[in-house]
Amino acid sequence: xxxxxxxxxxxxxxxxxxxxxxxxxxxxxxxxxxxxxxxxxxxxxxxxxxxxxxxxxxxxxxxxxxxxxxxxxxxxxxxxxxxxxxxxxxxxxxxxxxxxxxxxxxxxxxxxxxxxxxxxxxxxxxxxxxxxxxxxxxxxxxxxxxxxxxxxxxxxxxxxxxxx
Numbered sequence: 001x002x003x004x005x006x007x008x009x010x011x012x013x014x015x016x017x018x019x020x021x022x023x024x025x026x027x028x029x030x031x032x033x034x035x036x037x038x039x040x041x042x043x044x045x046x047x048x049x050x051x052x053x054x055x056x057x058x059x060x061x062x063x064x065x066x067x068x069x070x071x072x073x074x075x076x077x078x079x080x081x082x083x084x085x086x087x088x089x090x091x092x093x094x095x096x097x098x099x100x101x102x103x104x105x106x107x108x109x110x111x112x113x114x115x116x117x118x119x120x121x122x123x124x125x126x127x128x129x130x131x132x133x134x135x136x137x138x139x140x141x142x143x144x145x146x147x148x149x150x151x152x153x154x155x156x157x158x159x160x161x162x163x164x
Contacts, residue, residue: 025118026118029118035061036060037058037060038135039057039059039133040056040130041132042129044127044128046124055071057073060137067145078097078143078147083147090157094162114134
């Protein structure tokens with residue numbers, strides 16, 4: 001379960017932060033698509049080529065807000081704060097979105113089907129992200145779609161709020 005959480009943290013980093021240089025990030029590329037829903041796959045390999053993580057999920061993007069659904073994880077961001085809820089472990093972590101570490105794409109390209117492929121390096125693990133089935137959405141999602149209401153969760157959920 002920790003591997004899934006770490007992998008999804010890294011995906012969030014890849015989706016959520018802007019480049020601090022002229023490098024184009026996956027986030028920059030996806031924002032060009034406008035308000036969209038999409039599928040993604042994420043595969044991490046170590047230096048010897050061993051697959052250490054492999055995940056698939058669905059993501060929704062609207063301006064600076066996003067929602068990622070993957071396995072037992074739900075990650076929501078309203079552009080200011082980020083909520084990461086793991087239903088299997090009943091844990092919710094809330095953090096400032098801008099507090100996420102910077103990650104930069106080393107290779108972003110579109111294939112003939114319109115899929116976006118990117119590569120990220122984090123902690124000596126190479127992550128390959130493939131974003132597919134990018135579908136424009138004409139009706140806006142409500143702001144609440146990009147947050148998690150703590151009061152709607154079971155009282156067994158452990159909440160850690162890291163916002164300042």
